[in-house]
Amino acid sequence: MDTLHTAFTRRQFMIGGITLASASIALPQFLSATALGLPGAEPGATSIPGVNEDRILVVIQLSGGNDGLNTVVPYGEDAYHKARAGIGIKADKVLRLAKSEVGLHPAMAGMADLYNDGLLAIVQGVGYPNPNRSHFQSMDIWHTADTSGTGNGWLGRYFDSECCGFGKGESGTQEKDANPTIGIAVGQDAPLAMRGQKVQPIAFESADRFRWTGQDVDKGLEDDYQAISRRGGRVGNSNSDFLTRTALDAQVSSDTIRKAVAAKPRMNYPNSDLARQLQMVASMIHAKLNTRVYYVSMGGFDTHSGQGGENGRHANLLRQLSDAMKAFYADLKAMRRDTDVLTMTFSEFGRRVGQNASQGTDHGTAAPVFLAGPMVKSGVLTPHPSLKDLDSGDLKYTVDFREVYSGILEKWLKADSKKVLEANFAPAPVLNVKA
Amino acid sequence: MRQQPAERAKPINTSLQALGAKQFGFDEARHLLWRAGFGGTPEQINLLASWGPEKSVDYLVDFQQVKVEPVRDDLFSKDIIRDPNDEERMAYRDAQRNRDENRLAELRLRRQQAEQDDREQARQMQRWWLKRMIETPRPLEEKMTLFWHGHFATSYRTIEDSYHMFRQNQLFRLHAVGSYAELMHQIIRDPAMLRYLDNNNSRKGKPNENLARELMELFSLGLGNYTEQDIKEGARALTGYTYKGDDFTFDQRNHDGGAKTILGARGTLDGDEFVKAILDQPACAKFICTKLYRYFVHDYPSGDARKDAAAKKVIDDLASTFRSRGYEVAPVLKRLFLSQHFYDPAVRGEQIKSPVQLVVGAVRSLNTPVRDLAAVLSGLRFMGQDILFPPSVKGWDGGRAWINTATMFIRQNMLVFMLTGRRPQGSDALADSEKWDAQALVQQIKAAFPTLTGDTPAEVLNGVLRFALGRTDPHARDVLEKYLADQNNQLTPETLTELMLLITATPEYQLT
Numbered sequence: 001m002d003t004l005h006t007a008f009t010r011r012q013f014m015i016g017g018i019t020l021a022s023a024s025i026a027l028p029q030f031l032s033a034t035a036l037g038l039p040g041a042e043p044g045a046t047s048i049p050g051v052n053e054d055r056i057l058v059v060i061q062l063s064g065g066n067d068g069l070n071t072v073v074p075y076g077e078d079a080y081h082k083a084r085a086g087i088g089i090k091a092d093k094v095l096r097l098a099k100s101e102v103g104l105h106p107a108m109a110g111m112a113d114l115y116n117d118g119l120l121a122i123v124q125g126v127g128y129p130n131p132n133r134s135h136f137q138s139m140d141i142w143h144t145a146d147t148s149g150t151g152n153g154w155l156g157r158y159f160d161s162e163c164c165g166f167g168k169g170e171s172g173t174q175e176k177d178a179n180p181t182i183g184i185a186v187g188q189d190a191p192l193a194m195r196g197q198k199v200q201p202i203a204f205e206s207a208d209r210f211r212w213t214g215q216d217v218d219k220g221l222e223d224d225y226q227a228i229s230r231r232g233g234r235v236g237n238s239n240s241d242f243l244t245r246t247a248l249d250a251q252v253s254s255d256t257i258r259k260a261v262a263a264k265p266r267m268n269y270p271n272s273d274l275a276r277q278l279q280m281v282a283s284m285i286h287a288k289l290n291t292r293v294y295y296v297s298m299g300g301f302d303t304h305s306g307q308g309g310e311n312g313r314h315a316n317l318l319r320q321l322s323d324a325m326k327a328f329y330a331d332l333k334a335m336r337r338d339t340d341v342l343t344m345t346f347s348e349f350g351r352r353v354g355q356n357a358s359q360g361t362d363h364g365t366a367a368p369v370f371l372a373g374p375m376v377k378s379g380v381l382t383p384h385p386s387l388k389d390l391d392s393g394d395l396k397y398t399v400d401f402r403e404v405y406s407g408i409l410e411k412w413l414k415a416d417s418k419k420v421l422e423a424n425f426a427p428a429p430v431l432n433v434k435a
Numbered sequence: 436m437r438q439q440p441a442e443r444a445k446p447i448n449t450s451l452q453a454l455g456a457k458q459f460g461f462d463e464a465r466h467l468l469w470r471a472g473f474g475g476t477p478e479q480i481n482l483l484a485s486w487g488p489e490k491s492v493d494y495l496v497d498f499q500q501v502k503v504e505p506v507r508d509d510l511f512s513k514d515i516i517r518d519p520n521d522e523e524r525m526a527y528r529d530a531q532r533n534r535d536e537n538r539l540a541e542l543r544l545r546r547q548q549a550e551q552d553d554r555e556q557a558r559q560m561q562r563w564w565l566k567r568m569i570e571t572p573r574p575l576e577e578k579m580t581l582f583w584h585g586h587f588a589t590s591y592r593t594i595e596d597s598y599h600m601f602r603q604n605q606l607f608r609l610h611a612v613g614s615y616a617e618l619m620h621q622i623i624r625d626p627a628m629l630r631y632l633d634n635n636n637s638r639k640g641k642p643n644e645n646l647a648r649e650l651m652e653l654f655s656l657g658l659g660n661y662t663e664q665d666i667k668e669g670a671r672a673l674t675g676y677t678y679k680g681d682d683f684t685f686d687q688r689n690h691d692g693g694a695k696t697i698l699g700a701r702g703t704l705d706g707d708e709f710v711k712a713i714l715d716q717p718a719c720a721k722f723i724c725t726k727l728y729r730y731f732v733h734d735y736p737s738g739d740a741r742k743d744a745a746a747k748k749v750i751d752d753l754a755s756t757f758r759s760r761g762y763e764v765a766p767v768l769k770r771l772f773l774s775q776h777f778y779d780p781a782v783r784g785e786q787i788k789s790p791v792q793l794v795v796g797a798v799r800s801l802n803t804p805v806r807d808l809a810a811v812l813s814g815l816r817f818m819g820q821d822i823l824f825p826p827s828v829k830g831w832d833g834g835r836a837w838i839n840t841a842t843m844f845i846r847q848n849m850l851v852f853m854l855t856g857r858r859p860q861g862s863d864a865l866a867d868s869e870k871w872d873a874q875a876l877v878q879q880i881k882a883a884f885p886t887l888t889g890d891t892p893a894e895v896l897n898g899v900l901r902f903a904l905g906r907t908d909p910h911a912r913d914v915l916e917k918y919l920a921d922q923n924n925q926l927t928p929e930t931l932t933e934l935m936l937l938i939t940a941t942p943e944y945q946l947t
Binding site: 134136137140150151181190192195199200201202203204209210211212213214216217218220221224225227228229231237238239240242243244246247249250253254304356357358362 | 828
């Protein structure tokens with residue numbers, strides 16, 4: 001096995017396992033069935049001995065614009081309490097963070113625990129120039145890493161670079177060995193962030209929907225469907241060959257993913273949608289899928305009115321996030337995969353400093369980004385943006401979000417951030433890993 | 436490689452000469468209906484086959500002669516999103532001056548309500564258009580409207596004004612197979628486009644280059660056929676092209692009337708003269724004909740040198756027709772749909788259906804119930820073609836970009852939904868209970884093949900496959916035959932439905 005592993009190049013290694021199905025379609029059918037039965041590569045197994053290449057990124061999207069000021073609270077500043085007379089968090093209620101002048105919202109005990117265990121990094125004041133306050137537009141900007149909000153997603157471009165190389169292939173052609181499960185999004189939609197030119201993520205709300213529903217009409221159709229989809233011997237480059245191969249890939253990854261998610265839960269998660277999504281991700285990681293990036297999301301952060309303070313609407317959202325993150329890392333640790341998994345949270349924008357007349361907050365600008373996992377440089381990494389030097393009532397960003405992306409791409413995913421981001425952003429020093 | 440040697444040996448017919456009437460039968464009529472429209476029932480296919488190529492193509496392209504319910508201008512409200520009137524402007528200024536937070540919150544809330552209402556109207560509009568595509572007796576009109584929507588791609592997501600999207604949609608319908616030159620002159624006056632590409636704030640001294648760039652790169656010439664200097668000067672020509680309310684207005688004060696040189700044309704050029712300079716470029720007709728070829732015939736470039744060489748020749752020929760006919764689209768399409776090349780086996784059954792083509796085609800050819808349009812639209816979104824919300828100004832890439840492992844299931848499951856009412860997403864409790872009439876389709880298929888007199892399951896299967904897939908993959912055929920044998924060869928409505936579920940789950944069903 002050792003010789004086999006060292007013989008793999010990094011690229012081949014990444015796309016091993018599941019894609020053996022694609023690679024083997026040229027083989028006669030009995031051989032291809034054997035290939036399908038092969039397990040994925042062992043986690044931690046390396047293409048270069050001593051270097052762990054099984055690195056996973058989990059992205060948690062907080063939709064609606066999370067109020068950063070009531071998440072990571074600058075409780076020592078008068079200006080904060082003045083601007084937030086109705087919904088501010090009292091200094092004595094804040095969960096103070098060691099070696100910093102800020103604290104977490106009282107509902108975030110779970111993430112405070114992660115912080116105290118050295119598993120949480122907080123980057124404050126993350127934003128971009130000329131902030132856009134439209135939900136759609138600003139979300140697109142974060143997804144594309146482009147301030148015009150157009151083009152492919154930043155993770156999609158990373159997938160493209162991993163599977164096909166940049167600039168290779170004309171539109172309308174696809175390299176044969178793209179990993180069909182390189183990016184998995186749990187949710188209704190394939191997020192723009194993960195859409196590349198060549199590689200598209202798999203998206204499913206619940207794994208049992210990632211399958212043909214015709215068999216629900218009549219269970220007896222399943223075998224016939226499998227027989228239709230699993231067809232060997234098509235290596236040509238016509239569209240019908242391409243479709244036949246994709247149908248085969250879909251079949252194989254559907255079985256793998258559904259089996260992974262159907263496995264018995266290893267521990268209890270809190271009862272929330274985000275927790276359910278993260279539990280599914282943990283199951284897929286446990287099943288050793290060759291997935292590099294998982295994407296989950298939760299909504300409801302658009303708190304224009306009745307946001308609440310210590311308790312209430314926003315507090316409930318933060319509790320769900322925080323408890324789910326804590327359970328996720330406990331689960332990963334129990335399966336000894338925590339060191340393989342970096343998690344990042346983001347929202348399309350923060351909210352304005354001053355509360356509005358409806359005991360809520362309106363669309364704002366810069367906000368904190370959380371990074372979790374044993375590999376992060378634990379702590380509050382950047383100072384809170386000034387509450388006095390505002391841009392017409394909004395925080396001025398101090399860290400461009402693309403510097404955070406660059407740090408993750410360079411140091412964690414080992415990709416060329418200049419090519420993926422199509423611009424030069426210094427990698428934010430957020431991780432304790434050698435590139 | 437298991438390519439058929441016979442196919443390889445036979446050269447692709449690149450002639451735009453008309454196909455002989457004798458060579459136009461059921462299969463050719465089926466091909467024409469799928470490509471120039473969204474497919475048809477066995478009866479419709481048979482009718483076209485009996486008409487012959489010329490009458491069929493005339494009927495499809497000269498669709499003005501086919502009566503259709505006209506689209507009323509007041510179909511959608513134009514006042515959900517509108518500029519504030521003087522009174523409202525004053526109220527807002529007062530509230531700001533007095534720091535009246537309550538009043539400001541109230542005004543903001545009103546604005547948010549309007550935005551929410553407008554999003555709802557945009558969703559209504561999506562349902563309306565989809566329904567029109569399903570029901571129209573002029574399939575090419577809607578198919579070309581969709582073509583221009585993908586070509587001059589504008590997204591509601593950015594402009595957030597549903598009425599402007601509606602007006603643009605109507606513009607595309609009006610000129611669907613008319614003059615492309617006229618469309619170019621109109622698109623630089625279209626409020627949705629002006630807003631989408633930021634030209635509404637482009638003024639003398641501070642021109643915004645967005646529209647000028649895309650006008651050449653994506654709408655007419657393609658990369659490499661203009662310079663950065665042309666963009667700069669073109670942007671100056673377009674300054675002052677803006678809109679007020681729902682209408683175009685030329686803002687003379689903000690227009691740069693100075694001397695310019697664009698694509699070799701000199702003078703104090705304005706937007707129309709910029710468009711004219713573009714239309715004078717030989718690259719223009721070729722660029723548009725390439726897109727039409729990809730939309731109606733085959734991927735290009737496809738990675739297959741033999742097919743690409745054939746495509747290049749055909750595109751060049753079409754482009755010369757396009758130019759000589761003054762950028763009228765109808766003559767180009769007629770020439771194409773009648774041509775020998777269009778019916779060559781190499782380009783048949785090899786086009787990946789767009790999501791719209793897949794679902795609209797399912798209803799129009801299989802005669803499935805229309806089902807819940809909201810569910811169909813959410814299916815379209817999952818498959819990557821959210822109409823009125825193209826992903827960028829580039830529109831949809833099309834071809835293989837539609838297909839991945841996830842969209843494969845969604846495509847197959849959409850057909851399960853259309854045929855049985857079982858929803859692809861969400862709860863089964865809401866299953867749409869309307870039954871699809873499989874027997875009626877089979878009756879039509881039998882009528883379509885008079886030679887097929889027998890009722891044996893094998894003969895019926897032959898007819899169904901010829902109609903639904905256009906060709907028979909031996910592997911799929913074996914599986915389907917076995918399925919029928921397992922059902923004791925009983926052709927009940929249930930077994931016919933299940934047969935169709937399997938047929939629509941074949942990779943070949945994704946092609947036309």
